[in-house]
Amino acid sequence: MASRLRSTWGGVLRTPLGASAATLLAAVLLLAVLAPLLWFERADTVDTANILQGPSSTHWAGTDSLGRDIFYRVLVATRLSIQLALLSTAIGVLVGLLLGAAPQLLGARAGRFVTAVVDIAVAFPGLLLALTFAVIFGVGTRGAVLAIGLATAPSFARLTSTLVASVAGRDFVAAARIIGVGRVRVLLRHILPNVGEPLVVNATIAAGSALLAFAGLSFLGLGVQAPAYDWGRLLGDGLNSIYVHPLAALVPGVVVLVAGLAFNLFGEAIAKGIARTPDIAMAPDGPRDRRGRRPMRAADATGAQADLTEDPDRPVLAVEGLRVGFPGPAGVAVEPVRGVSFTIRRGEAVGVVGESGSGKSLTALAVAALIESPGWVQAERLEFLGEDLRDTLSRTQRQLLGTTFAMVFQDPTTSFNPTQRIGRQLAEVAQEHQGNTHAQAMARAMDRLRAVRIPAAQRRAHQFPHEFSGGMRQRAMIGMGLMGAPRLIVADEPTTALDVTVQRQVLGLLDRIRAADDVALLLISHDITVVGEVCERVLVMYAGRIVEDLPAAELRTRARHPYTRALLAAVPDMKTDRDRPLAVIPGRPVDPANVPAGCAFAARCPLADDHCRQADPPLVDDGSGRRVACWHADAMLPAIPVAGDGRGAGGRGE
């Protein structure tokens, strides 16, 4: 603990902000000690011959109404200002600690009372509390110290009680209690050391605020009284003659500000240092394949206008050589999608399967032109209904996509705007792209909600997303895609966040829509069984590439890539011997930042040989539309290796 604290502070001093704040603070403290010793005489010398003089070589900041040197008075006032600020901070911290620790010290009942009082006090601004206390303690230095100290206490008490409560529930505290350690000792030995850092940080910041507050009270005439003087007093005196002699007000003002900032910035710098210590680097791939949420934008090429009359043979979506990349952590670009090519014909249902991190969700976002900077998309061809989506979208393209390209996302709970009613979120599409009035759009929205079998659509349309169940939300999301006349629905793990019973409904709904209107479907899933049931064709992705493309009907019988076969083998069915451990794919998925040479799957493949590890197999068409990228396609697989732990498996990689 102590060494961590030291290393944190050391780290803080090495940052530019921390170093300059620390230097500034040290200078202020040094000045507080030395200034009265060095310049007390000069600051107090009355010179009635030279009153209210402007700046000169003898008096840098001029003189006050008694002819005293303002510059030296400001320097000498440092000690009193800092002393009083620290004193009132100490009072505030001490009282705050006692109040905040009250639930620990006094037991639950008295603790609750203290907490309630603190809660009410915290709602009032510190200055108001300070004024009230200043009335009680009387005008003057002592009263102001007490007033500011007590005004600081509530917020510090709140912080302490929050921190203490977070630690008090931990095992080591419970253990200390069980072995009979007293309350005070538990607090001092076991709790406070563990919440020390944030308390120290906040005390530092509080000292800065106390300094400024004290200057405020003295400025009002409620703090330090003449003949004593602190910065606030000097400022107040100077303000009266600001027309004649502005420096008399500006110099103390600037000094107060600099000193206050020194405390504040130093506190902030430590806080930042502490926040940085546990440094949880963002994992390159979260458990839920969320990378697609990073803001990105499509790049490249030109946007072409195409007529929208539909050619039945023209693919709805045509993708060639699609690559998606991001700037990596060390400035090295990472490419999670590395050259994907496929087409989707009208009304066709294509599934994409693969483990987490295989690039399937990014592929979906890229074909939807939803990748934003700093991510980038490159492709030899990326066309939806003949429209090139590689460049920034034109207005007409936006309209076309808005009405004919539907997206269904994984988590319907987070994919609806929580502050808008469902109906409005659907209606928005028709208002934006079809020029509908609000009433027309709402009518359409209700019609669409009915179309996705949402009961009592009229009532439901006026509800907020949180009032819907998960399955209903996902159906409403599909309904949103149906506001226009979709030609393609891209569904990215549409059932993963749902209950098993609801999954069927949603998949059935997608299937019905597809059949009814000849809508193409691109279904992204980690679940090869789901894809096999819903889709006509399956694309298997591994490490940002398609490794196999085959008709869904032939999945079980004619899968050729060892990875596809391993995925299938990892799915238990009715014939699976339940006494044996479930089959898994050994090894780990490829890290997109570190793709090996040769076949990316080689390290996990039972068929891999030296050739596989050196040369990357191309995706070869066998002439009948089936494609596979494997040097050993069709080779007999040795018995699937079986591991017991179920980790690193393909079937439920996400």
Added chain:
Amino acid sequence: MTSVPANVPLFSAMADNAWVRFAVRRLGRLLVSTWVVITAAFLMIHLIPGDPVRAALGATAPLELVNARREALGLNDPLWLQYVHYLRDLFTGQMGTSMISGLPVSQVIGDRLPATVELAVGAFVFAIGLSVPVGLTMAVLTRGGRRRRAELAFTSTSVVLAAIPQFLVAVGLVYLFSVQLGWVPVAGRGGLGSYVLPVLALGLGPAAVLARILRVETLGVLQADYIRTARAKRLRQRRIYLRHALPNALTATITLAGLLLSGLVAGTVLVENVFAWPGLGMTIVQSILAKDYPVVQGIVLVYGLGVLLVNLVVDIALALLDPRSTIRES
């Protein structure tokens, strides 16, 4: 589908209920806090060590005068009776009389309150009007790590602005715009020009804090799934930012805005004294210095209630903007 009409009134009744429950709960809290403020203002006078009347009239005042004044103020009654009288007087709008001027405290407050309210409301409108567009624009411009320089410039400016106490801002503004440029009067309350500096001084710091918070909240919101949904709907950028991002970012900002606003109520005290603004803030300081306790008590009460009012408004705004908050609380 036949159940639709039957369900509509049921639903609206339920919604009403949630709002009713919210109103009852919030009103209960308001009443308790109000009672605490009133009691605190009452006790404040009684916690002053020594005899407040003697302190106010000075050591040389004759004993008979002090006693007569004590009698007139009811200070010779037992504490509980004084408390009862105090509450009774409050309900009838009486807040005692000033020990110095002899004017009723309610009249003093009535005279001075409008100037302070003008200042606070002006500064609030200024802070919101400046921080929302600036915070949102900066979030949009710097999203996804774009424009690092602009981000650095914005964050450092706002941190520094936020750290400067309002009365120092006021002094700086006076020096710059009144003394140097002579554009606006240095102090006092007169034409529209005299409002500029006090409002700026009071509102600039809160505006900086709010803009900074709003930027951070907006950046977080722009990462949310529902923004991706809005983009998938191919809405115009402006609509995505204003309709989808802003309300969600605001709900997170408003709680803090409430704290800043109640701080703004108190900030008027210092700013008024810089600008010799004839409001409550000037009056309370003069009264504290003159030991005119009934006036101080009255003004503390007004400030306290003002803070409670701000908190109430913030809670209501929060409930309106974020439909989940009312339900979450219950």
